[in-house]
Amino acid sequence: MKKVQKNNEADTVCAVDYAFQRIGGKHKGRVIYHLRGGVKRYGELRRSLTGITPKMLTQVLRELEQDELITRHVYLEVPPRVEYQLTDTGRELLPFIILLSEWGRKQMGMPSLYACQPELSSLVIETRE
Amino acid sequence: MKKVQKNNEADTVCAVDYAFQRIGGKHKGRVIYHLRGGVKRYGELRRSLTGITPKMLTQVLRELEQDELITRHVYLEVPPRVEYQLTDTGRELLPFIILLSEWGRKQMGMPSLYACQPELSSLVIETRE
DNA sequence: CTGTATCCTATGAGATACTG
DNA sequence: CAGTATCTCATAGGATACAG
Numbered sequence: 001m002k003k004v005q006k007n008n009e010a011d012t013v014c015a016v017d018y019a020f021q022r023i024g025g026k027h028k029g030r031v032i033y034h035l036r037g038g039v040k041r042y043g044e045l046r047r048s049l050t051g052i053t054p055k056m057l058t059q060v061l062r063e064l065e066q067d068e069l070i071t072r073h074v075y076l077e078v079p080p081r082v083e084y085q086l087t088d089t090g091r092e093l094l095p096f097i098i099l100l101s102e103w104g105r106k107q108m109g110m111p112s113l114y115a116c117q118p119e120l121s122s123l124v125i126e127t128r129e
Numbered sequence: 130m131k132k133v134q135k136n137n138e139a140d141t142v143c144a145v146d147y148a149f150q151r152i153g154g155k156h157k158g159r160v161i162y163h164l165r166g167g168v169k170r171y172g173e174l175r176r177s178l179t180g181i182t183p184k185m186l187t188q189v190l191r192e193l194e195q196d197e198l199i200t201r202h203v204y205l206e207v208p209p210r211v212e213y214q215l216t217d218t219g220r221e222l223l224p225f226i227i228l229l230s231e232w233g234r235k236q237m238g239m240p241s242l243y244a245c246q247p248e249l250s251s252l253v254i255e256t257r258e
Numbered sequence: 259c260t261g262t263a264t265c266c267t268a269t270g271a272g273a274t275a276c277t278g
Numbered sequence: 279c280a281g282t283a284t285c286t287c288a289t290a291g292g293a294t295a296c297a298g
Contacts, residue, residue: 053273099225182292208259
């Protein structure tokens, strides 16, 4: 529902602003980060993203979907299964998210996760974050 | 004033979350981006960051200063002069902000600014953003 | 020139309960 | 399992005016 561009005046659009509107907010970055390894189900995400309420998770996923950063695939089964994964556009954000995460880890005095492993997508890391 | 860590429970801190808290918000990314070229004065920033109110600019600058991402240097002159610049920690965020900006430009259908120039810090780019 | 001081409002986001 | 539906609240952020 959020307008990507809501600068009211003839205000020049800034790329940094634009990008932050698409990945800003409290949870979007984390969702993208947690989808770095490939497909994940709703419940998996809910468990990974500690502290998120189902309402917020759904909302964030819908926004990311509308922005074409993730795809949503519904399987008509019982019990239902819904899978999310990054689009190509979304995947282009990964280096940035990972860089940010690395910076954050460093600032927090935590060890880097990737320093020695150039291949990221194949890693399955369960540090609960 | 903002607590860097305000997760109430024994909630595990996430590096991505942490980072977003430090550079999130509507203007922080832009401020960092605009300081990429070195020292800037308050008025310069105000003119660069179209649409920002003095209150918000001051607030953002103070938060970034507290977070040790920028420094503030006051010259006791008349008229007063105050200069801001990135700290080393802040500068470490530049690759990431620039990556984000490039992504945003691409998404917006704008040409890349940096594709052919590995040296960024020396560039003086006046695209008003 | 470099900010403060007020006032005000939209909305991001949490808590809780319920559903196909 | 994968979500909706309400209700509520704090606060990020804007407008405007003033100040050293």
